Amino acid sequence: MHLAYPAVLSVLLFCTGLYGVLARRNAILVLMSVELMLNAVNLNLVAFDVWLSRAAEETLHSGQALTLFTIAIAAAEIGIGLAIVLAVYRNRGTSDIDKLRDTAEGHEPDGPDTDVSDSDASATQAAAEKAEATA
Amino acid sequence: MTPAATAGSLVGTMNLAAESPGFLSPTGVEIAFLLVGLVTFGAAVVTVTTRQLVHAALWLVVALGGLAVEYLLLTAEFIAWVQVLIYVGSVVVLLLFGLMLTRAPIGRSPDADSGNRWVALAVAVAAAAALVWVVVDAFRTTWIDLDGAPAGSTDVTGASLFQHWVLPFEALSVLLLAALVGAIVLSRKAKAAAAGGGTATPPAAPPPTAAPPAGGRTSGPGASGTTDAGRDTEGTR
Known part of the structure; x- marks a missing residue:
């Protein structure tokens, strides 16, 4: 098999995941796109491992071992990520990434309040106090 | 003719069996890989563009299952079954649980994409063009030898995993x-x-x-x- 087939498919999947990460608004859809990117990397690792195990007599099978490690780390990452998303949803009532702007610099929160007296630091501190109080 | 010479030295055994593999005479494995790859890429595109959140998770199942078939075509059997078990079995179920715990109304949501989707599309298309160009140019004369014993059976993978x-x-x-x-x-x-x-x-x-x-x-x-x-x-x- 020509090596360009899996390599090009991997590139296309990676760029699809890249578009998803940049364009999606929901945090869980962003996590899905991250999974697509990780799977593109896995396909690359497997294809190059199969190529090198024949062409260069490579017996370590490092590509397949790294693929297994990547799959396990992706499973751990999706568990932690979903726990964080659920905690954010319980505290804020939304899981949209565009609305989580507490630590943004130079952006006033686009809420209905025009209370410009408080700086970003005090707002972040108040949010942290709220998170602590709810926790 | 130096690329051809290096390719000949790299895949010498392949060239003994079939003298000159080329793009114009694809093998059956390549055709199968291409078809499954088209399905996988289409499912991935639908996953990142659909407005129905649960449908995105279900199309992600199609994409990940297609990748498992690609692993099978690359003779990496153990990775393929691990992919089916972990990704299709647990990760997508976790994602569906997360969707249903955070988005109570199941259905079409008009705010699934953020406002900068055209910038994201431009970035993704530029990255895809650059990477496809580089990858195709770099591995134009490289062939994978898929004949013989599978490169990723459970025996081989387990031995390398627990030895090295x-x-x-x-x-x-x-x-x-x-x-x-x-x-x-x-x-x-x-x-x-x-x-x-x-x-x-x-x-x-x-x-x-x-x-x-x-x-x-x-x-x-x-x-x-x-x-x-x-x-x-x-x-x-």
Whole structure:
């Protein structure tokens, strides 16, 4: 098999995941796109491992071992990520990434309040106090 | 003719069997790989563009299953079954649980894409063009030899994993334990808050000691979400 087939498919999947990460608004859809990117990397690792195990007599099978490690780390990452998303949803009532702007610099929160007296630091501190109080 | 010479030295055994593999005479494995790859790429595109959130998760199943078939075509059997077990079996189920816990209305949501999707599309297309050009140019004369014993059977993978990769394997078990404990801790805090706050006050309500700007900030976008969060923790308890 020509090596360009899996390599090009991997590139296309990676760029699809890249578009998803940049364009999606929901945090869980962003996590899905991250999974697509990780799977593109896995396909690359497997294809190059199969190529090198024949062409260069490579017996370590490092590509397949790294693929297994990547799959396990992706499973751990999706568990932690979903726990964080659920905690954010319980505290804020939304899981949209565009609305989580507490630590943004130079952006006033686009809420209905025009209370410009408080700086970003005090707002972040108040949010942290709220998170602590709810926790 | 130097690329051809290096390719000949790299895939010499392949060239003995079939003298000159080329793009114009694809083998059956290549045709199967191409067709399954088209299905996989289409499912991935639908996953990142559809407006129905649950449909995105279900198309992700198609994409990940197609990748498992690609692993089988590359003779990496163990990776393929691990992919089916972990990704299709657990990760997508976790994602569906997350979707249903955070988005109560299942259906078409018009705000699934953010406002900068055209910038994202430009970035993705530019990256895809550059990477496809580089990759095709770099591996134009490289062939994978798929004949003979499979390169990724359970025997071979297990031997290499437990002979050369034992230490990373054990470190990975520690990482999985840490992830397990972390997920439990992150989930327990909200549940303890819901249990301590009682049933009358939803957990997302700001405490009275908090500053008024904090209450105004959270009730702006999440005025309707507060009741959802309360109902959500009611359901999980």
